[in-house]
Amino acid sequence: MRWPALILAGLGAVALWLWIFGGADQVTQFATGAQRDVQNAIAAALRGLRAGEPGALATLWGLCFAYGFVHAAGPGHGKLVIGGYGAGTRVPARRLAGLALGASLAQAVTAIALVYAAVIVFGWGRAQMTGVADDVLAPLSYAFIGAVGAWLIVRGIRHLRPKHAHAHHHGEVCGSCGHAHGPTLEQAETVRSWRDALIVVGTIAVRPCTGALFLLILTWRLEIDWAGIIGALIMGLGTASITVLVAFAAVGFRESTLQLVSYAAVARTLAWAEILAGGVVLILASQLVLRSI
Template sequence: MRAAAIATLAALVALAGWLWLLGGADQVSRFATAAQRDVQNAMAGSLRALRAGETGALTNLWALCFAYGFVHAAGPGHGKLIIGGYGVAARVPALRLTGLALASSLAQAATAVILVYAAVWVLDWSRQQMTGLADDILAPLSYILIGAVGLWLFVRGVRHFRIQHDQHHHHDEICSTCGHAHGPTVEQAANVKGWRDALMVIGAVAIRPCTGALFLLILTWRLGIDWAGIVGAFVMGLGTASVTVFVALAAVGFRESTLSLIGHRGVARTLAMAEIVAGAIVVILATQFALRALV
């Protein structure tokens, strides 16, 4: 078990080092941008074929939607940041975190559908106005919300760390003086803190719709094949989820591998430190992304 934990941790650290120290993130970003452009062009061709009634055009369109969601999520994005940061900082079981990753991606698709049809039916907006709203307003707002989640994790980690430091008790021990536990047990820490946590994570991701989904929905609306675009937007969300679920599992693997090496008695303090560090990183990166979006 210890050897497996060390191997998992080493692999994840090596991946992080390649991404952030050796320029891997830039290479992935360039690949993702070029791939998105190619897939978007292919989607336009599939829409024309679907409009013409060609056999297999619908299946091809939805396959391209999934591919677009995948390559879109492979580049720098706020979904991976919030899911990964939350997964490292909070002892959320893998199944629940993957559920949050999936729900976030599908909620992002729902946001695109709501935005497009509210804009065309109620406001009579153009494509430029919709993409302008998504890129100029919703994108910075999403990063601000992600920064707020990071700040919340940081403050919660500080509070948990102070409890551990001030009381000098292990998190699952009972105080011999007062008869009460002064920190969460491992089992308690494994539970999502309720709907507030889930809604914060999902909302921070979902508030900014994918530009590719907007492109698809606007074109299918103009062509009179709305249902194909709506289904395609959610298929695109599943493609995005395929990456964010991987990030969720990697975050859980990193967290649990680290905790297994530390040992049972250090879990509570380590989780508190993880909340502090992950929260600070999320705040810093979200601030950078927000500033880039505003410039």
């Protein structure tokens, strides 16, 4: 068995465990418990930092990274967007990983902006900000994810449509009219546009991490705002450590699949991959929306 088939078999086994044998629920329970434990440890580290204990700052920031990691280990919309986009679009692995990193840091920036806008302008507390994040921004984010899924489906359908009635070689100059009617394999590997990048990053960033909200509110109250702001960004790096792995896994899945088809069928396979990935994203996002309202 060739290595692309081994990768596909491994990913299929993981998916089967997650969605058929209750693996997703087990991961969620683990992540939720770990997040709660890390939040308690963060609160203790903040008290130590406020009291001037040596090493408290390093402990705090280490816990922030750990919180971001365990938060991302559970089911989340960031992995759904990055995985779906990477599986359905031929974007290079490094660029997709860059989008995953940028989106995680942008999510932290959203938390910072929300907290300081809320406390300065509206005088809100933790409960109000968490309520906005969970009751308003979460459903909005999931709706945006569903829109990304629909967008991938529409784009895949468009790519399936024949450009012209006369015969030509995909990605090469047509002998009938002297023009190229389809992208070469190298052209297909480039990032589609800045619009794509902004959609991916914005869809993830619109929903701030509740752990970052927790940290920022506590550090604001303790008047050590700078420690909370840096800590929120470190949380973003912890989250990115998972989403970047998802990015490479999505690219590996996509490229392994493409190696099983002929060169002539690559464009059509990519179009169907967009449709399939978009359908999965749309279905899962719809479930998330229903659970959050």
